[in-house]
Amino acid sequence: MSATIIVDALWGDSGKGKVCAQQSIRHDAELAVRAGVGTNAGASVTTDDGRLIKARQLPTGWLNPGTRVAVGSGVLVDPEVFAGELDRFDLADRVLVDRRCAVITPEHIAAERADAHLMATVGSTGTGNGPARADFVLRRAGQAGDHPELAPYAGDVAVEVNRVAASDRLVIIEGSQGTLLSLAFSADYPCATSDNCTSAAAMDDVGLNWRLATDVIMVVKAMPSRVGEGPLPYEISAAEAQRRGIAEHGVVTGRPRRKADRLDLELLAYATMLNGPTKIALTFIDHFDPSMRGARDAAAITPEVRQLIGRVEAVTGAPVTLLDTGHRLGDVIELAA
Ligand code: IMP
Ligand code: MG
Secondary structure, eight states, X not given: OEEEEEEESSSSOSSHHHHHHHHHHHTTOSEEEEOSSSXXXXXXXXXXXXXXXXXXXXXXXXXSTTOEEXXXXXXXXXXXXXXXXXXXXXXXGGEEEETTOBBOOHHHHHHHHTOHIIIIIIOOOSSSHHHHHHHHHTTOOOBGGGSTTTGGGEEOHHHHHHHHHXXXXXXXXXXXXXXXXXXXXXXXXTSSOSSOOSHHHHHHHHTOOGGGOOEEEEEEESSOEEOSSSOOTTEEOHHHHHHTTOOOBOTTTOOBXXXXXXXXXXXXXXXXXXXXXXXXXXXXXXXXXXXXXXXXXXXXXXXXXXHHHHHHHHHHSSOEEEEEXXXXXXXXXXXXX
C-alpha cells in the first residue's frame, strides 16, 4: 500500500514536476495523478537526452513508460491544454480525467485577463482558473464527463487512486502551486491562488483516503522565487539574479520570476506545520551553490550544502532524501532517509 504526495513548501516553481517524474521512474509507479488548482501550473523538466518537457495539465509521471496518468476531480481542466499534452506526449492510451472536473472555457480566460484586480493586484496567470473555479462553486460550470473532447477519457479518478494506493503498487499525487499561495492559508490575501495547495488539499483534489497516504514529499526550493504580487523575504533585484546566473522565467506566462537570496526558516516551519512532510526534496541546489551544478554523486556535496541540509532537516524534522542539482532529470542525488 503506498501513496506519495508531492507538495511545494513556498510559492511554487520548485521542480515538483521533476520530482514527480523522478519518483515515478525510480519506483515504477502505477499511477501519477495531478492535484492542485489547474492549468495555472507549469512544470518543466529536461530529459537526459535533452528533450524539454513543459506541462500544465497532466502530471509528468508519464516519463516512466509504465505509469498511467490522471487528473483529480478537484483540478480545473482546460480541454485545449489537455488535448495538446495528450498529443505531444502521446498519452491517449494511458490517461484518465475525472468526469467531475470543472472545465475552463475561453470565456473564463478572457474574463480573467480583463479583470484588473486579478491581473494587476494579484498577478494572476491569465489562464482562466479563478473564474472557472468561481463558476464551479456557483454550480454552473461544465464538467469533463459532458465535454465532447474530454468525455472519451473521463472516469472516476478517486476510485483508481484508492484502488492503486491499497494495492502493492505506488500512486504519486503531484500538487501544484505552493503552500504559501494557498487561498485560505496565505498571509498575503488577495495575493494567493484560487484554492489551497497543501498536502491535505492535494489528497482532497484526487479523493485519496488519508489512511492510504504513506509519504508526503515536501519540495523546498533552496533559493525561493515568487511570480506575481505579494511579499518575498530576502528578495534580490532582477539585475542581481542575472549577474549570478540564476534568473528564471515562468513556464506558463514567461514572466521573470522574482528571486530570493535564501530560505526564510520561519515560513519553512509554517509550511511544515501545514503539510506534515515525511521527506524533503531540496531543489535548485545549483542556484545555492553553482559548484554543484549537475552533480549526481553524494561525494560532490559541499560543506555549504551539507550545512543547508542540516538547517532544513532541523526546521522540518524530516530527512532530505533528494537533492536537485540541475535541469536534467538525472541531475539528482538520492540520500538515505
Ligand atoms: P492565479 O492562480 O493564476 O490567479 O494566480 C494567482 C497567484 O498565484 C499569482 O501570484 C500567480 O503568479 C501565482 N501562481 C499561480 N499558479 C502558480 C504556479 O504554478 N507557480 C507559481 N505561482 C503561481
Ligand atoms: Mg482543491
